[in-house]
Amino acid sequence: HSVVRNALFCLETAANQKENHVYTKALLAYAFALAGNREKRKTLLDSLEKEAVRKDGSVHWQRPGKEPEADLPYYRSRAPSAEVEMTAYVLMAHLTSQPAPAQEELAFASLIAKWISSQQNPNGGFSSTQ
Numbered sequence: 001h002s003v004v005r006n007a008l009f010c011l012e013t014a015a016n017q018k019e020n021h022v023y024t025k026a027l028l029a030y031a032f033a034l035a036g037n038r039e040k041r042k043t044l045l046d047s048l049e050k051e052a053v054r055k056d057g058s059v060h061w062q063r064p065g066k067e068p069e070a071d072l073p074y075y076r077s078r079a080p081s082a083e084v085e086m087t088a089y090v091l092m093a094h095l096t097s098q099p100a101p102a103q104e105e106l107a108f109a110s111l112i113a114k115w116i117s118s119q120q121n122p123n124g125g126f127s128s129t130q
Helices: 002-015 022-035 038-050 081-095 103-118
Strands: 053-055 058-060
Touching: 002 022, 002 038, 022 038, 022 081, 038 081, 058 103, 081 103
Parallel strands: none
Antiparallel strands: 053 058
16 A cells, blocks of 8 residues: 555655664664564664663663663662663564564563563553553
8 A cells, every 4th residue: 555655665764864762763673573574673673782771681772871770779760661662662573573583582582571571560560551
């Protein structure tokens, strides 16, 4: 359909910009995964992997220029909703692929899921409504 083709062209143009925010890359990676564009999906996921924060056996993404958190022994603050959202989009981009994700990709996705699950509040929800 021409509307979808034009929308994908617009997204490809945006993806080709030199400086994209990590949140934008996460959304684009998921959009290209849904569209079946494996090459663009992989390029964006490779770029995102370089920006990943690896901590305590988990992986997540945060806003550029964010102040480092204080490392307190008995307190762990929850990440802002935007960081939970962008990390969730990266996870969905990893898991939305044809053919099914390879074992290596599933292993990396499990590290992302570990971080996301650590962000749940005591009621099982998240700071984000998305």
